[in-house]
Amino acid sequence: MPGWLYEGSPWVFLLLNVVLGGAAAWLSGRALALKWRPLWQMFLYMLLLAGAVRFLHYALYGEVFLSLRNYMVDYLSMIIAAGLGYRLTRVKQMVTQYYWLYERAGPFAWRERRTGTAQDAGGS
Numbered sequence: 001m002p003g004w005l006y007e008g009s010p011w012v013f014l015l016l017n018v019v020l021g022g023a024a025a026w027l028s029g030r031a032l033a034l035k036w037r038p039l040w041q042m043f044l045y046m047l048l049l050a051g052a053v054r055f056l057h058y059a060l061y062g063e064v065f066l067s068l069r070n071y072m073v074d075y076l077s078m079i080i081a082a083g084l085g086y087r088l089t090r091v092k093q094m095v096t097q098y099y100w101l102y103e104r105a106g107p108f109a110w111r112e113r114r115t116g117t118a119q120d121a122g123g124s
Contacts (some may be wrong), residue, residue: 023081091110
């Protein structure tokens with residue numbers, strides 16, 4: 001990563017932020033969606049997770065612990081991973097639990113099911 005954006009090794013960033021922190025954030029976002037929690041809770045939980053990832057950078061690789069710039073980059077990467085986990089899980093929930101109302105409109109969206117189409121009538 002460029003030095004003006006993030007202080008530290010790009011390999012350490014990939015390992016701790018993308019692999020470890022990203023997986024934890026993804027699962028946190030998925031858990032929030034599975035429990036039907038509101039999206040705003042994700043932002044609070046990711047503040048804590050970004051702090052934990054920042055501590056791992058400090059404890060394992062000797063990077064600066066209290067760096068606002070690095071913390072914000074960590075937080076943003078956690079938000080992105082958690083948001084993807086949340087949204088993909090919510091779309092799956094909506095189209096499987098309410099299959100008579102909604103259909104998938106891509107990986108990140110659903111739409112109201114169309115009625116009166118040839119598919120619904122069993123025709124071709």
